[in-house]
Amino acid sequence: MLQLRYFQAVARFEHISRAAEELNVAQPSLSRTIARLEAELGSPLFDRQGRRIRLNQYGVVFLRHVDRALSELDDGRRALREARETGLGRVGVASETLLTVAHLMGSFRAAFPGAEVRLFQSNVEEMDRQLRAGEVDFCVASQPLTAANLDSVELLREEVLLAVPRGHWLDGRESVTIAEIADEPFVTTRRGNWQRALLERLFATEGLTPRLSCEGDEPGASQDMISTGLGIGLIPAMSRLAGTDSHVPVAWVHVAAPNCYRVLTLVWNRDAYQSEAARRFREFTVSRPLMTHRRPDPRLGRESV
Structure with missing residues (x-):
């Protein structure tokens, strides 16, 4: 050995x-x-x-x-x-943004306090490696994973909207085409994250390349950057303002392009060992819509990303 x-x-x-x-x-x-x-x-x-x-x-x-x-x-x-211990064992979960699954993980911990939970922030390449190496039991992914022997279940399918600063020329528009925003600076994530992949795919369909003004590692920070006037950006619909009073004021515009949506999937290696905690987590997650694990953030007046 x-x-x-x-x-x-x-x-x-x-x-x-x-x-x-x-x-x-x-x-x-x-x-x-x-x-x-x-x-x-x-x-x-x-x-x-x-x-x-x-x-x-x-x-x-x-x-x-x-x-x-x-x-x-x-x-x-x-x-x-785990057979020697009295708990349920450990479950490891990777997600592109921790904010997407924070309330889900909290709900699971409350329901199963005997489970040890580990949460990782990973891009799509890291997720593939972590599943192969057995470092995580599940990935909550917004992009396809390519590792062998994977199973998955869809958790959420949602429209992706264009967020623009208040007072922007698109503020008040119902929808916009990719060609109309070809010269706009974009706030987005680094390559490997779903926001960047979607942005480049939408522009490539029109034979265009997006202009970038800000690249980061945390998709959840994009809305804050947009609100300061650094650019415009693609934000999932679940982040749309819940009310009019917000510390992150942006305007929302529909993108007139096919496939401008995000699909969240729960992915696991079908051949890997799963603890009792991991089995309970999968049942817990797929038995209810992901949106039921989300709650408005009273500080921001919006749902967490």
């Missing part, structure tokens, strides 16, 4: 020194362990060019089986640990 753990780490980093640092072992000891494993298997697993190593075709094949084997062993350890 130690050889397999060491091989998995070296394969991930393709660098002996970095893998040794991650494993907290001496580099010569790690090199000898990999050499013994290759001798036992009768095949080299890496191509070596000086101090650089690359996983070769045999290593790629072997790594797939090692990942599955070690994942099963890790699941077995978790099952034993």
Whole structure:
């Protein structure tokens, strides 16, 4: 098992020194362990060019089986640990924005206080990796995930609106086309987040490229940036003002473009072990609409993003 753990780490980093640092072992000891494993298997697993190593075709094949084997062993350890404990075990959830699932997670904790909950903010690439590695049990995703052996269920489908600062020339308009806003500066997220992906997809359909004035990592902050006049932006309909008195004043405009909506899905690895907490979380989440877990923010006079 130690050889397999060491091989998995070296394969991930393709660098002996970095893998040794991650494993907290001496580099010569790690090199000898990999050499013994290759001798036992009768095949080299890496191509070596000086101090650089690359996983070769045999290593790629072997790594797939090692990942599955070690994942099963890790699941077995978790099952034993949870069998010894009185709680429900742990459930890990990743989401592109924590504000989207904050009330959902709070409702679940209130319903199942014996469950240990871990919440991660991740972009779509990180979600794929976290599901493969077993770091999370579920992802609440606004974009398709590509990892193998995934199941999903739709939680919410909602229109995405254009938010503009008060006094903007679009303030008061019912709808707008992409061509009309081709030269407007946009507040959006970095690549890897759903807002950015949707913006670029809508503009690409018209053969255009959006102008960006602000890029961030937290989609929930976009509305605040727009209200200051930094630009306009795409915001999910659930964030529309609940009343007229708000600390984040923006105007809302429909986008006259097909597929200008967001789909939130709950995604999990069908082959991965799930604790009792994880099983309860899935049942809890899919048994009621996501909007029922949301409540107005009295400080802002709007629903949380």
